[in-house]
Amino acid sequence: MKDYALTLVVTAVVTYLLTPLVRRGAVAAKAMAIPRERDVHTKPVPKLGGLAMYGGLAVGLFTADHLTSLHTVFQQNGRMGTGLLLAGALIVIVGVVDDRWGLGPISKLAGQAAAGGILVWGGVQLSWLPEPGSQFILTSNESTAVTIFLVVATINAVNFIDGLDGLAAGIVCIAAISFFVYYYRLTQIEHMPQQALPALASAVLIGACLGFLPHNFFPAKIFMGDTGSMLLGLLLAFVPISSIASLPIGSTGPLYAANRFPEILPLLLPVGILVIPYTDLLLAVVRRTRAGLSPLAPDQKHLHHRLLAIGHSQRSSVLIMYLWAILFSGAVVWLSLTKVKLYVLGVTTAVAMLALLLMSMPRLRWWERRRAARPAPGSAGAGGAAQPEPASPFPAPVSAGAVRVGVVAPVAQRASEDDTAVGSAPRRSSGAHAHRR
Numbered sequence: 001m002k003d004y005a006l007t008l009v010v011t012a013v014v015t016y017l018l019t020p021l022v023r024r025g026a027v028a029a030k031a032m033a034i035p036r037e038r039d040v041h042t043k044p045v046p047k048l049g050g051l052a053m054y055g056g057l058a059v060g061l062f063t064a065d066h067l068t069s070l071h072t073v074f075q076q077n078g079r080m081g082t083g084l085l086l087a088g089a090l091i092v093i094v095g096v097v098d099d100r101w102g103l104g105p106i107s108k109l110a111g112q113a114a115a116g117g118i119l120v121w122g123g124v125q126l127s128w129l130p131e132p133g134s135q136f137i138l139t140s141n142e143s144t145a146v147t148i149f150l151v152v153a154t155i156n157a158v159n160f161i162d163g164l165d166g167l168a169a170g171i172v173c174i175a176a177i178s179f180f181v182y183y184y185r186l187t188q189i190e191h192m193p194q195q196a197l198p199a200l201a202s203a204v205l206i207g208a209c210l211g212f213l214p215h216n217f218f219p220a221k222i223f224m225g226d227t228g229s230m231l232l233g234l235l236l237a238f239v240p241i242s243s244i245a246s247l248p249i250g251s252t253g254p255l256y257a258a259n260r261f262p263e264i265l266p267l268l269l270p271v272g273i274l275v276i277p278y279t280d281l282l283l284a285v286v287r288r289t290r291a292g293l294s295p296l297a298p299d300q301k302h303l304h305h306r307l308l309a310i311g312h313s314q315r316s317s318v319l320i321m322y323l324w325a326i327l328f329s330g331a332v333v334w335l336s337l338t339k340v341k342l343y344v345l346g347v348t349t350a351v352a353m354l355a356l357l358l359m360s361m362p363r364l365r366w367w368e369r370r371r372a373a374r375p376a377p378g379s380a381g382a383g384g385a386a387q388p389e390p391a392s393p394f395p396a397p398v399s400a401g402a403v404r405v406g407v408v409a410p411v412a413q414r415a416s417e418d419d420t421a422v423g424s425a426p427r428r429s430s431g432a433h434a435h436r437r
Helices: 002-029 050-065 068-076 080-100 105-121 140-161 167-189 193-216 225-246 253-257 265-273 275-290 303-309 314-337 342-359 366-373 400-405
Strands: 128-131 134-137
Touching (some): 050 068, 050 193, 050 225, 068 193, 080 105, 080 193, 080 225, 105 140, 140 167, 140 225, 167 314, 193 225, 314 342
Antiparallel strands (some): 128 134
16 A cells, blocks of 8 residues: 555655646746636636646656556556556647647547557457456457547546536546545455556546646636646546456456455446546537537536536535535445445435535525524624625625626636537637637
């Protein structure tokens, strides 16, 4: 554990220290997110934060390669580590070009698919899929196509949820922690050394997110841009794919020691952990297709936009989505780690979801109503002259009406990353490129 922890810390520290340097470079290169009518930020914010994350990733993997217990990971997995670094480098180059000058949808799709192809070259591909009682064997062409599709889908799913300060980095960090807990258990407790690479990749991903979040959480000093969201999506896809790729065909036996559902948990785990970005992606595609639009055309109806529309501030919206991610990922990891009866898991999860749902509804948050109704000291209600309330350090929530008519408020909805996801062309604002975070 200490070597994984050291790798995580090194990645986080390097990412944290590189981010201010990248910020200054982005300002010099004029890679800025220019405020638009529907944006939350009111002044230009530098982008390209993904460059710092990639620097942390590279140094983290280099550190792990020089640790005795983790050096064997790279020896046992051949070109997987090299493929990850090369694919990450390509996706960062595509992201930098898109953040600074803008790329068309076909060019961006080609870059994402090429990154997936590099992972396949490195041996990270799904040659089989687990199913109850057996395995579904994929042909070489099917394996390549499915792997690249999952990589591209995950990249764009992360891109879609990157619409508020700290949202994408936090959600991905929670997912990476869940992955690490599961794969570390398989590696260290159940003695499955082939799962060390996904555990290591999860630790590095956690470090990159933790190092970047202090600069990106509300109010953000820098945005990750497509450079960062695509890199996080690539890493998030790499972890479960490399896990299944590392297991020989038909090797479900050792998994019985780790959980009661070895045939389906390798698929259930990533679905449960990534339920928020995948759900947002699916709903967006269905919503836009029914409206006769391109499946990846931009709009303001993502999950985080809906939280803003019902009255949450940007910060509370992000925290609520963090809690949802913890709930879903925690439930599926608990399923893999414990032997409790299924009805106990089901009842506990249902109660937690109900409590979180109630907390997510502003009208039902009784503690806020009580605090708002309490007269402030020195106010007319307290027997003194009415005094103006001090300015709140948090932005006022946006009303649904303000969102509908496009009124710009302190927490007006900011453009989500799907503006630049595959299928949407770069737009211009006030004669300049409409920069994205």
